[in-house]
Amino acid sequence: MIMSEPVPIVDASMPAGMLEGDLVRRARKGDLDAYDELVKRYQQRIYATIYHMTSNHEDANDLAQDAFIKAYSALKSFKGGSTFYTWLYRIAVNKTINFLKQRKNKHHYSLNDLDFNTENNPDLVALISEKTPVREAGLTELQKKLNEALMKLSEPHRMVVVLHDVQGQSHEEIAEIMDCNIGTVRSRLFYARQQLQSYLSEYAKPA
């Protein structure tokens, strides 16, 4: 007798087991349990994107919550032309860019701690190992320099780097989120990387 792998039982009536479309439909009718589930699904990605854009945990917290609240109040205007995820991202991105424009160049850093796995990342360890010219620099110092370099970029350039190189989104997804064409995404990414490379020349030299 061959034992098959256990199949997870998904209760479709419970928000956690529901498809995104069903959750959106229920949330649109005012079901806050369904919306709570949608928030849980995307909170980490939305928060992370905003955090990497602002380099400030408190700002990211406020903006992420505002983005979710705005999305809920605007759910009736969600036509379904894109996925809810992309639509939500667009709201968060616009909110963040508006916030940064209002704040202008006044950066208040409130950086999150690095997790325990950082020291196990061979690429990062190599950057601070004795073989590198900046061996005295610890990971925290590197983190600070990296954030400062990112904050020197313009908001659209920073957004493309964050979404692509940090969050791992595709060019197509970024184009949809930022409401521009793929060529613009590529050129912004190239320019932003060039800028970052010059700011971080002591750490990241071209191969």
Added chain:
Amino acid sequence: MNENEHNFEELKKLLKLKQHEVPPPGYFNNFSGQVVSRIRAGEAGGAQTYVERLQSEAPWVINLLRIFETRPGLIGGFATSLCLLLVLVVVFADRSDVASKNLLTVSDPSATMGSSVASMPVPSLVAASDSSGIVASTNPVTSLQPVATLFGQPASGSLFQPAGFAPASQ
């Protein structure tokens, strides 16, 4: 592009560090709850603020205000053009008022008709009407009102009497 991609390898490794920046432990446990309770509080408190409502219903107003915030010089220009527009509206309103009055004076049917009727000889039939006072007429009946003139003075000699038609006596 591949060459460029290759050139950015070190940078991409460096950017991986950002993925290790995490919020305090347990931060996401309460996040959705906070969002939902804020939504509930907003619904209980009578929904959106004025600004939020304006943003959803007329986003162009908010955009305009943002432009003004970034370029204060535009506020002056906008205010000046609004004042000019107001002055133009007032001037044109006055002019159109005068023009319409003139038009009224010229096209007043009682005035024109009155003058033409006044120059006409009064039909002798009126004089020949009998004492019964029953008068029938096919002529337009004009009032005894004085003809309005430009300065509101009644023109002398331009009073009208109703022209009557008395059936011819047998």
